[in-house]
Amino acid sequence: LMDNASAITVFTLSGLNGTEKYRIPLFVVTFLCYSLIWVANVTIIVTIIMDKNLHEPMYILLCNLCINGLFGTAGFYPKFLSDLLSSTHVISFSGCLLQGFVVHAYIGADLSILLVMSLDRYVSICRPLVYHSVMTRQRVGLLVLFAWLLPATLVMVSSITTFILKLCDSHIPRLYCINFFVNKLACTTSAASFIIPACTYTIYVCHFGFICLSYFYLIRTCRQSKNNMSKFMQTCLPHVICLIIVGIGFLFDLMYIRFSSVDLPQGLQSFMAIEFLVVPPILNPVIYGMKLTQVRNRIAQLFGVKQNKGSHKFVKKKKKSYSLK
DSSP states (O other): OHHHHTTOOEEEEOTTTTOGGGHHHHHHHHHHHHHHHHHHHHHHHHHHHHOGGGOSHHHHHHHHHHHHHHHHHHTTHHHHHHHHTOSOOEEEHHHHHHHHHHHHHHHHHHHHHHHHHHHHHHHHHHSGGGHHHHSOHHHHHHHHHHHHHHHHHHHHHHHHHHHTOOBSOOEEOSSSOOHHHHHTTBSSOOSHHHHHHHHHHHHHHHHHHHHHHHHHHHHHHHTTOHHHHHHIIIIIHHHHHHHHHHHHHHHHHHHHHHHTTSOOOHHHHHHHHHHHHHHHHHHHHHHHHHHOHHHHHHHHHHHHTTHHHHHHHHHHHHHHHHHHO
């Protein structure tokens, strides 16, 4: 087996087994879902970039959250759409590592950006007098750089350790590649395959704990003032909702990893595996676009340009009918 390990250059994915009769409907639904993700996220990104009034820390971080959504889904949807139209579901070793890198980095960056967002909201509401001196443009830039580089570095180290493994099997029971399942195909286990994931999980558990702690202090502070509570409901509630969505996505993914070998329906297993690649990228921009007044008003202005003529005609007709009376 050790001699044959170096010959494994292609993996087979079995997540779509048993869906032959539903390939076309699944393709249509998936394509519409991916299109919606692009429209929703690009709308928020372009709105924030074009409007200088939105060049503030909260909106800059929101823009990065949407960019990360597009980055993560780009690692899954094109390959998945291709697999839906193909009778064979294979991926090269390098392609598998690349897909795993993108998906893992997307998850890590999502949590890191939410961490920085919670810090921004904490300083804004709990320490408003020092907000502009703390959240300077340079500091926000460094925090954004941290949110992108930390997960990329952690995943890169994990991918390198996966790359040097000797593999004895080529079957991955999933819709897409992640390092966890590739590591399970190794002929022998290594200390690095346990230590690196353990360090990564510890870092992001600390992320999650810090986010929860910051919102605990936010809620405690906001309860003392109606003005602060109104500010919390407008600017922090979307963060809380997005955090819950991301948390549910991680929970589903961990459940899939834990129970994928159990006799669960394939459809349920597939949903648990892709929930965080479907729900957060759609709901994040929608929730922020609806809840944040400045973003919502700016989007309404952008899409309201074409409606002005129609509304102008309506006003004219209304005035004309009024004069006839």
